[in-house]
Amino acid sequence: MQWFSVAGSMGRYPQGTNIDGTKGNYLNNLQSKGVGLLGIHWQPGVNLHLQLWEQYADNLFNTAMLQATYKVPAGANANWLAELQYIRQDVLNRGGNADPVKTYFNKGNKVNIISSRAGWENKKTRLLMNYTRIKAGGRFTMPREWGTEPFFTFLNRERSEGVGDFHALSVTVKWEFPKQRLTMEAGYGSYYLPDVKEYALNKYGVPSYEHSKIGVEYSFGGVFTNMKVSALYVYKGKKGDDYNNLRYVINKIDLSHFALVVNYRF
Numbered sequence: 001m002q003w004f005s006v007a008g009s010m011g012r013y014p015q016g017t018n019i020d021g022t023k024g025n026y027l028n029n030l031q032s033k034g035v036g037l038l039g040i041h042w043q044p045g046v047n048l049h050l051q052l053w054e055q056y057a058d059n060l061f062n063t064a065m066l067q068a069t070y071k072v073p074a075g076a077n078a079n080w081l082a083e084l085q086y087i088r089q090d091v092l093n094r095g096g097n098a099d100p101v102k103t104y105f106n107k108g109n110k111v112n113i114i115s116s117r118a119g120w121e122n123k124k125t126r127l128l129m130n131y132t133r134i135k136a137g138g139r140f141t142m143p144r145e146w147g148t149e150p151f152f153t154f155l156n157r158e159r160s161e162g163v164g165d166f167h168a169l170s171v172t173v174k175w176e177f178p179k180q181r182l183t184m185e186a187g188y189g190s191y192y193l194p195d196v197k198e199y200a201l202n203k204y205g206v207p208s209y210e211h212s213k214i215g216v217e218y219s220f221g222g223v224f225t226n227m228k229v230s231a232l233y234v235y236k237g238k239k240g241d242d243y244n245n246l247r248y249v250i251n252k253i254d255l256s257h258f259a260l261v262v263n264y265r266f
Helices: none
Strands: 035-042 048-057 061-073 079-091 110-121 125-134 166-177 182-192 209-219 227-238 255-264
Touching: none
Parallel strands: none
Antiparallel strands: 035 048, 048 061, 061 079, 079 110, 110 125, 125 166, 166 182, 182 209, 209 227, 227 255
C-alpha cells in the first residue's frame, strides 16, 4: 500500500467522461493543498437531531450538507422516524485544472440534492423508505477513492456519484437477532439516470437500473469474539437504454455480485 496526496488520490478508479463526451483525464493533473472537514451536531430536543457538515477540497470543490432526523415514539422501544437531507456542491476556481479536458469539476457546475427517508424501528427491526433527487444543474461528483456518498437511497455496491437530473427510490429492512449474534439486511431500489449519451449529466455512462441486495452478518463468540463473517448478494438489472453497446453494460448492469468477507479486529 502507499500514500497519495489529495489531488493524487483522485482518478485511481475509472475517470468516466468529460461533459463533452471525451475521456476523463484528471489523474495526476489536479492541484490541491488538501481537504478540510467540519461537522456540527445539535440536539434541541429529545426527538430532533440536526447535523451540519462542510467539506472544503482546496482548488476543487465545496460540499455542504444539512441533515435533520425526527423520531416519534410508537410504543415500547419503537419509533416512527423521518429524515431530510440537503446537499449543495459548488466548484472552486477551475475544479483543479484550468484545462477543461483535465479538470475534475467543471466551471459553472452547481449541484442541489434532496434526500429523504421515512420509516419505523425498534430494537430488532428497522424498515425504511427512501428517496433521492439530484437536480439538473450539474453532476454530483465525489472521488470514489474517498468512499461512498451519504444518500439515504444508498445500497451496497451501488453508486449515484457522477450524475445529475437523477431520481432514486429504495426500500430497506434490517433484522437483528442479538442472542444468535446474527444480523440480516435486504433492500431494493430503482435508479433513474439521464440517457447514457447525455455526458454532461451521466459521467460513467450507466443506464437506469434496478438494484437488489441481501446481506447476512454473523458475530462469533468465545475466543473468536472479535471475528465477524459477512455474506452479500447483489443483483443489478437494466431499466434504461444501452443501445446494444457493451460499454454501457459490462460491470454496470445485468450482473450479479457475490461477496464473502471475514473480519477480525485485533
